[in-house]
Amino acid sequence: MVANLDAAVAAEFTELATGEQIAAAAAALERNGIRPLLAATGADARELVGSLLPDGAEVYNNTSQTLQAIGVADDIERSGRYQPLRLRLYRMDREMQGREMRTLTASPDYAVGSVHALTEGGSLLIASASGSQLGPLASGAGQVILVIGAQKIVRDVPAGMRRIYEYCYPLEDARARRAYGVPSGVNNILIINKVLTPGRVTAIIVNERLGF
Amino acid sequence: MSMFDYDARPVTPGVVLVGATASRGGYAIRDFLSRNGYPFEWVDAGQPEAVRAVLGAGEVEPSALPLCILPDGSRLAAATVEQVAVGLGMVAAPARSEYDLAIVGAGPAGLGAAVNAASEGLRTVVVEAVAPGGQAGTTSMIENYLGFPTGISGSELATRATVQARRFGAELLLARPLTGVSADGPGYVAGLSDGTLIRGRAVLFASGVEWRRLDVAGVDDLLGAGVYYGAGPSEALACTDSRVVVVGGGNSAGQAVVRFSRYAQHVTLLVRGRDLGASMSQYLIDQVTAIPNVEVRVRTQVAGLEADDRLRAVIARCGDSIEPVRLPADALFICIGGAPRTDGAAGIELVTNAAGYLVTGSDAANDAGGSWPLAREPLPLETSRPGVFAAGDVRCGSVKRCAAAIGEGSMAVALVHRRLAEVGGE
Numbered sequence: 001m002v003a004n005l006d007a008a009v010a011a012e013f014t015e016l017a018t019g020e021q022i023a024a025a026a027a028a029l030e031r032n033g034i035r036p037l038l039a040a041t042g043a044d045a046r047e048l049v050g051s052l053l054p055d056g057a058e059v060y061n062n063t064s065q066t067l068q069a070i071g072v073a074d075d076i077e078r079s080g081r082y083q084p085l086r087l088r089l090y091r092m093d094r095e096m097q098g099r100e101m102r103t104l105t106a107s108p109d110y111a112v113g114s115v116h117a118l119t120e121g122g123s124l125l126i127a128s129a130s131g132s133q134l135g136p137l138a139s140g141a142g143q144v145i146l147v148i149g150a151q152k153i154v155r156d157v158p159a160g161m162r163r164i165y166e167y168c169y170p171l172e173d174a175r176a177r178r179a180y181g182v183p184s185g186v187n188n189i190l191i192i193n194k195v196l197t198p199g200r201v202t203a204i205i206v207n208e209r210l211g212f
Numbered sequence: 213m214s215m216f217d218y219d220a221r222p223v224t225p226g227v228v229l230v231g232a233t234a235s236r237g238g239y240a241i242r243d244f245l246s247r248n249g250y251p252f253e254w255v256d257a258g259q260p261e262a263v264r265a266v267l268g269a270g271e272v273e274p275s276a277l278p279l280c281i282l283p284d285g286s287r288l289a290a291a292t293v294e295q296v297a298v299g300l301g302m303v304a305a306p307a308r309s310e311y312d313l314a315i316v317g318a319g320p321a322g323l324g325a326a327v328n329a330a331s332e333g334l335r336t337v338v339v340e341a342v343a344p345g346g347q348a349g350t351t352s353m354i355e356n357y358l359g360f361p362t363g364i365s366g367s368e369l370a371t372r373a374t375v376q377a378r379r380f381g382a383e384l385l386l387a388r389p390l391t392g393v394s395a396d397g398p399g400y401v402a403g404l405s406d407g408t409l410i411r412g413r414a415v416l417f418a419s420g421v422e423w424r425r426l427d428v429a430g431v432d433d434l435l436g437a438g439v440y441y442g443a444g445p446s447e448a449l450a451c452t453d454s455r456v457v458v459v460g461g462g463n464s465a466g467q468a469v470v471r472f473s474r475y476a477q478h479v480t481l482l483v484r485g486r487d488l489g490a491s492m493s494q495y496l497i498d499q500v501t502a503i504p505n506v507e508v509r510v511r512t513q514v515a516g517l518e519a520d521d522r523l524r525a526v527i528a529r530c531g532d533s534i535e536p537v538r539l540p541a542d543a544l545f546i547c548i549g550g551a552p553r554t555d556g557a558a559g560i561e562l563v564t565n566a567a568g569y570l571v572t573g574s575d576a577a578n579d580a581g582g583s584w585p586l587a588r589e590p591l592p593l594e595t596s597r598p599g600v601f602a603a604g605d606v607r608c609g610s611v612k613r614c615a616a617a618i619g620e621g622s623m624a625v626a627l628v629h630r631r632l633a634e635v636g637g638e
Contacts, residue, residue, distance in 0.1 A: 056379060063214040063223055077224045078283070083375055089220040091249035091367050093448060095474035096352045099362060105220060114213035129216040168215070176216045184216045211213065 005170055013167040014209060017153035021120055022205055025153050028122025033195035035202045042070035045147050045206045050075060052145055052202060053082060053110055060085040060105060062113030062133050066147050066211035076112065105132060111141035114211055115203075116168045117160030118153050124192040124203065125160040127168065129176070131188040137201075138190055144201040149210030157191065164189065171212045224283070226251030227300070228266050229291075231278035233258065234522035237292070238278040239436025239446075244293045246446035247343035247350065248386070249367065250300065294405075297387035306410055307383055311337045313628050314402050314412030316390050316556060319346020320614045321604025322418035323373035324621030330380035332625065334632075337410055338382060339402065341389035345370030346420045347550070347605070348614045350443045351464065352471035355495055357615055366614075385410075390419070390556030398599065398635040400560070413635065414628045417557060417570055417595070417602040418621055421550025421612075426459065430517045431546075438523025439544045443468040447543065451475045455540055457526045459514055460547035461485050462612075466496035468545050473503045480539055482512045482528055517544070552606045563596035569608035570595050591627040593620060599631050 017025070026036035039045035049072050053059060059082045067073040077084045085108050092101050113133060117125040124146065128134050137144055154160045169186050176184035195201045227245060231238030233256050245252045255262045257277055260270035272279055273289075280291035282299045297303050313329045315322045318340035329336040343349060351366035374384060388404040399413040423441040425431070431439055440447060443464060448471055456476040458468050461483040473479045481500065487510055488497045500506055509528065515536050516527035526539045552568045563571045563579045576596040577584040584590065586598055593601045603624045604610060604617035 056375075061223065063217045065214065068223060073223050077222050084222070086220055086222045087249055087251070088368070088371055090222055090251050091246070091371070092365065093352055093471065095448075096471055097365050097368070100364070100368060101220070116213065116215075126213060127215050132217050132220075133213070172215045175214065180216070182216075186215070 005167065009166045013154075013163050014151050016207065016209060017150045021153050022150055022207065024120045025118055025122060026205060028120060029118075029203050030122075032122040032193060033198055033201070034122065034124070034192070035199055037202060037204045039204055039206045042206055042208055042210060045204050046070045046072055046075065048204050049112065049145055049147065052143075053112075055081050056083065058083045058085060058109040060108035060111050060136065060141070062111065064114045064147075064211060066114040066149060067112065069210055070147065070206075072112065072147065106135055107140045107142075108136060109142045110145065111136045111143070112145045112147070113137065114147050114149075115152060117163045118148050118203070118205070119156050119160055120153065121156060122193075123157055123160070124190075125157065125164060126190045126192075127164045127186045128188045128190070129185045134188055134190040138192065142200075146201065146203045147210070148203055148205050150205055150207050151209045152211075153205070160191075161189075168212055222251045226253065226283060227296070228253045228255060228281040229278055230255045230257050230263060230266065230272060230281075232256075232274075234434075234437030235278060236436040237290075239440070240293050241278055241280065241291060241296055242446040243444070244296065244342060244387075247345065247367070248302070249343075249371065294387070302387050303406065304385060306337060306385060306408060308335060308337070310399075310411040310413070311335045311383075312412070312632060313337075313414050313416060313625070314339065314400070314410050315416045315418055316402065317346060317417070317419035317553070317604070317606070318344040318370075318374070318384060318386070319418060319420045319604060319617065320348050320369075320373075321420070321606075321617035321621035321624075322346070322416070323370065323377055324618035325416050325418060325603060325624050326377040326382040326384075326621075327373060327380060328622040328625040329628065330377055330382035332629070334625070334628070336377075336382040337385065337412070338377070339385045339388065339390055339404060339410065341387070343370075343386065344374045344384065347423075347442065347464065348617075351467045351614075352443065352448075353467060354614055356493060369614075392556055392559040393600075394559050395597075400600065402556070414599045414601065414631050416621075416624050416628070417554070417562075417600065417606055418604045418617075418624075419553040419556070419606045420617075421605045422553050423546060424549050424551050426514060426546045426548060428514050428516060430519060434517060434519055434523050434544075437521065438519070438542060439517070439546070441546050443471065443547065444543075444545055448472065448475050451543055453477045454542035456480070456543045456545065457482060457539055457541045458545045458547060460549070461488060462491045462547065462549060463493055463496055465547035466492045466500050468547055469500050469506055470496070470503070472545070473506050476543075477505065479503075479506045480526075480541075481506065481508045482514060482526075483508065483510045484513055486510055514544075550605060550612075554606060560597050560600065562600065562602075565608045569610075570602040570606055571608045572602050575608075591630060593624045593627055594631070599635070601627060601631075
């Protein structure tokens with residue numbers, strides 16, 4: 001299944017942000033209680049994530065093209081350095097251990113993922129079909145690390161919403177149908193405007209086009 | 213970030229295993245991967261479209277089955293568990309030349325000992341033939357273990373214990389059975405199937421039990437083809453809408469029934485005794501007897517099996533009835549008690565009871581005749597060899613419950629300290 005994207009929309013939301021926009025977004029994130037880190041490349045971002053995750057940490061990696069593309073998903077699930085929650089969930093019996101699975105996914109020590117849009121005012125926008133990823137990002141996870149390709153930087157929240165509905169959703173719907181045989185949906189949207197616990201959320205802005 | 217975290221499965225590629233559904237070798241690898249929590253995709257070699265999707269061709273030579281594709285893309289034809297374990301990097305060399313305590317078996321007793329020994333500073337290694345958890349690791353839900361009011365699965369308990377043991381510095385060497393133990397001064401040397409030697413100043417046998425064999429014609433030929441020993445954690449989903457028979461009267465059988473009843477159309481529990489109360493916990497009896505799609509047949513034994521390329525029916529004989537009953541079945545799970553796993557101990561001739569369980573404490577000295585070499589009596593969990601201990605299901609007289617095994621494992625560590633002090637160096 002291939003998504004039908006309007007060419008102008010695709011062009012608008014795949015263009016990398018300028019240095020000024022990246023700097024503005026990073027400064028705004030800091031004002032909003034979110035620690036910004038800048039990475040020139042995906043490889044640099046991968047190293048940064050590695051430096052932020054302590055050995056043996058319990059980590060939940062969200063399904064993310066960005067994390068897969070730069071090797072972070074592989075590091076978390078297969079390096080042996082961490083306790084990857086996905087592997088623990090995999091071995092659980094959905095029928096017998098639903099409650100255990102729910103509590104494990106809701107409150108990992110570390111949640112690693114990405115966003116669908118980052119505004120120049122320092123707001124993070126994340127959409128979800130099931131909503132399962134949003135609670136941990138908002139408050140359930142002890143620490144949150146988000147890796148964000150610089151093409152996801154938009155002017156403001158309305159532009160971020162347009163990015164979600166007009167650009168991300170068609171691509172994600174096509175992916176979900178291919179991967180799972182079911183449609184996706186913009187059923188939940190989390191907007192993080194400010195984080196009250198300093199250092200809880202780290203946003204790594206990568207000067208590359210990563211994910212969608 | 214994707215909007216849909218569909219089933220929380222790992223996002224990186226796992227193992228792809230192509231095999232015949234009714235295949236002993238395929239089942240052995242499925243069971244191994246499943247018990248180690250390693251993600252895999254099972255592809256039925258009889259489904260050309262599915263085979264083509266992973267191999268590019270719709271057919272695969274029967275002699276190449278089971279065919280295992282590792283995450284790095286390399287292929288193992290006619291794969292074995294040992295090859296898969298090596299291919300996945302699960303076989304590590306020991307990090308030390310000598311350990312204070314070598315533990316045989318990573319079930320509840322072994323892991324309990326490992327956590328306690330390592331946390332107290334003992335250089336600790338655990339060797340395990342298959343996967344952490346032992347028999348308890350295949351249990352879908354343990355509801356009477358202290359501190360888990362809504363229950364915990366055996367695999368989750370094992371996962372947590374493994375992480376805990378490693379955090380304290382214990383080493384776990386997986387996927388290699390113990391082949392023998394020999395004396396080495398006041399300590400011992402344990403040999404593993406790949407030739408690895410482990411030197412331990414003390415040894416703890418926490419090797420547990422294996423399922424007792426069902427003495428019915430045709431069982432061995434159907435292993436993996438509808439007949440399984442234990443609760444077969446890799447098989448639960450495959451039992452969806454099928455007819456399942458479970459044999460056994462203990463907690464393992466009861467837990468298997470509860471689990472399969474969630475998937476199967478109908479589950480029949482065959483119990484040799486007159487009722488379930490003799491060997492099953494009351495909470496499980498209450499659950500098993502209340503599930504609508506579960507039928508319990510007491511005073512019933514398996515008399516035969518009907519099969520073509522896989523199991524089709526179980527022939528059961530009930531009580532005094534002369535006429536056998538035919539129970540159509542897609543799967544038979546055999547959970548009939550255990551036989552102690554003491555093969556690796558043969559070299560040091562430990563005293564066992566008639567059923568093969570390791571005798572410990574003062575009984576060990578008495579039963580050993582004049583061969584006990586020390587002036588003192590064996591310590592409570594010490595076998596007929598000084599410095600060799602036993603805990604959990606493998607020990608004669610142990611209570612065959614998870615909590616009891618964990619308790620014995622931790623108790624053994626206190627006794628190991630006494631032994632190490634005796635031989636010096638502590």
